[in-house]
Structure formats: structure tokens, C-alpha cells
Amino acid sequence: MLTKKLPFILFVVSIFLFQGYNSVSASTSYKKLSEVEILKGVVKQGDTASSLLNKYLPLKTIYEINRLSSDIFSLTHIRKGQPYRIILKGEDLVGFVYEIDNEEKLVVQKENGIFSINQEPIKYDVDLEVVSATITSSLFEAVRKSGESSKLAQKLSDIFAWDIDFIRDIQPGDQFQILVEKRYRDAKFSGYGDIQAAFFTSNGTPYKAFLHKKSNGTSGYYDENGKSLQKAFLKAPMAFSRISSGFSPKRMHPILNEYRSHKGVDYAAPKGTPIKTVGDGVITEIGYNKSMGNYINIHHYNGYITSYYHMNKFVKGMKKKKKVRQGEMIGYVGMTGYATGNHLCFRMNKNGKMVDPLKYKSPPSNPIKPGEMDLFLAKIQKSSEIILSVHKLAATDKKEI
Ligand SMILES: [Zn+2]
Secondary structure: HHHHHHHHHHHHHHHHHHHHOOOOOOOOOHHHHEEEEEEEOOOOOOOOOOHOOOOOHHHHHHHHHHHHHHOOHHHOOOOOOOEEEEEEOEEEEEEEEEEEOOEEEEEEEEEEEEEEEEEEEEEEEEEEEEEEEEOOHHHHHHHHHHOOOOOHHHHHHHOOOOOOOOOOOOOOHHHHHEEEEEEEEEEEEEEEEEEEEEEEEOOOOOEEEEEEEEOOOOEEEEEOOOOOEEOOOOOOOOOOOOEEEEEEEEEOOOOOEEEEEEEOOOEEEEOOOOOEEEOOOOEEEEEEEEOOEEEEEEEEEEOEEEEEEEEEEEOOOOOOEEEEEOOOEEEEOEOOOOOOEEEEEEEEEEEEEEEEEEHHHOEEOOOOOOHHHHHHEEEEEEEHHHHHHHHHHHHHHHOOO
């Protein structure tokens, strides 16, 4: 009964909050408050700010609002599918709120005949929740089975991308526990915030990651000893695919039909799968070659060069001398050049010598500063307790069944 009533109560509360938010003064009587009407809508194909507002405002005023708001957001850029609200007091428009994206909204308010325009963050109710599962086939499947979206699997794999190769290392029985922020608006789920902590057990080896915001404002993930999980190279240039051929001094070449060495790793993946650079660096070569197809070479600051062959196409804007960031998308899987199927041939060169990318071990970088360690340790203890308490609960549940 109570649960059925809840959405209604929430709705009433939210209207009052909204009115308070729109600067209706505290002394305004209840009767006046009730005169405020909120029209909710979603921008449709062909809608413009003028078509949405000219029922309530003369065109001249709409242009003036647009002129004032163009520093923050131009009303000519309103997009199909974005929610908006028109707030009326009697016949008079006193507010217009347009959601620019998932994070920010444009707020136009009229008070004493004067319009003010602001950009404000969209407020969410944030719940900290524990998501845990045991993998039977893939990480994606396990995350989906626990009732979450594949976006969470992506977030999780990004955190451990330096330590766990989600292509080779994942096995049935691997487990994870995630302490994640889930965002809600009007009691409806509307996406994930930060993963605060994540435990992953891969083939019996436990990995732990804790989010830490440094005093300089940047944030990253660290293990329980305060060592950064971020390393010079990602474990693989793609999040999810299958290794079809490893690094070997000799193998039968599928097209040339003769023994040749294969000094790279082939990742089979569907055409168009995004390819990421494994580390920060500069593009030193980009082009087409009869055997390599569309390829890119990236020179990294630690003396390594990584190469990516057989791409279907490059990401727009990739060119020689362009600086790229670790994890940046550079191209898409294809089968250009000598290739029998869609795959990426990934190669690594150290000081002029080809090396096996699967054997490369990144040295760790940038630990938490000693001065921030106490705060970090207190936080990870709290996160661990939450995760473990839910874990114990789940274990008890199982016993009782
Ligand atoms: Zn290859």
C-alpha cells in the first residue's frame, strides 16, 4: 500500500521543491503557489525555441532571451529528444528550463519583469549500491544478469584495463563486487555515477580498486596500498574481442601459405569495433599499405612503438604528428590488406625490436602522496565494509535457502 502511494507523494514534494527553486518567496501563500503550472515536454523534430515559447512570449522577447543566453547556450541549438519545462504563473511565463545534456540545464527565470539566465547542474538523487556477480561466460552477461546495464561492465573493465585483459583472462567462476553510485530522478534510474570501489577476482587473483580524488582535483583508481592502477599501457587495444593468433617466431601464413613469423597479436572482432591506443603518444605513421592495409604507428614516450593494422577506417582527425591519449579511439576493425577476416593485428616494438605485447608488464606510476594516505585508508576501509557487509548478507541468504 505504502509503496503504491510513494510515487504520488514524491510528485507533490517535487512540485513544491521546484516552486521554491524558482524563487517563489517563502511568504507566498499556498493559494498563490497553487497557481503555478509546470508544463513538461520533450523537444520534437522541427521544434525551435520560438515555436515552444511564442504562445507565451512575443518573438522580440524570445530573441532577447536568446541574445542573453548565447554565452551559456544558444537557444538555436536545442535538440530533439531533450526535456524542457515551461513554468507559468497564471497566463504569465515565469520560467523555462531546458536540459542541455545529462549534466547541465539552462534555467531562464522571470522575476519582477526581469529575465535571468543561468546554467545549472541537473540534480540527481544518488544511491550508493553494491552490485556483485559470478561470471559464467562473459563480464557483460554477468553484469546484465545482475540487473544492470552493459555500461556498468564497460566502466568496470575501464578501471582494470591496465591489469586484466578482459579478452584472455576472464574465466567462469571469476567474481566481482562493485560499489557504484546510481543516479535517480523522480525515483527513476537515470544512469551511473562513479564506481567508488571495485573488487575483481580473476582466476583466483584478487584485484582491488578504490577511487581517490587528489588534492589537485584530479582523480583516479588505486589499490589498497595507494598504488595507481593506471599504467603506461592498457592490457589490450580493445575491450572485448578474441585473440585469433598470438605472437610467434613461425606460423603458417593464411594468405601467403608459407611459414612466416607473426610478430604481433591478432584480435578477431566484428567490423567496426573501436580500436584504442594503449598509451599516450604521437602518431608517427598513418596510411595504407598492400599487406598492412590501413595502419597506424604510434610512438610512445617510454621508447615503445605500437602498431595497429588492417583497420576498416581511421577515426576522423587522425593524422601524422597528432598527439593521442591512452584509451583514445583511433580506428575501427576491418580486413584491409592481407587479412582473411575482420581483425586487428597489434604489434609492439621496443628500441627497434619486435616484442610480444602479451608479455609486456607496465611499471606502476604515481602513488598516492604520503600526506593524503590517511584519508585514503579511511575511505577504503569504509567502502570495503559496505561491500563485505552486502557480500555476507548474500552468503547468509544462500545458506537459508
Ligand atoms: Zn597479425
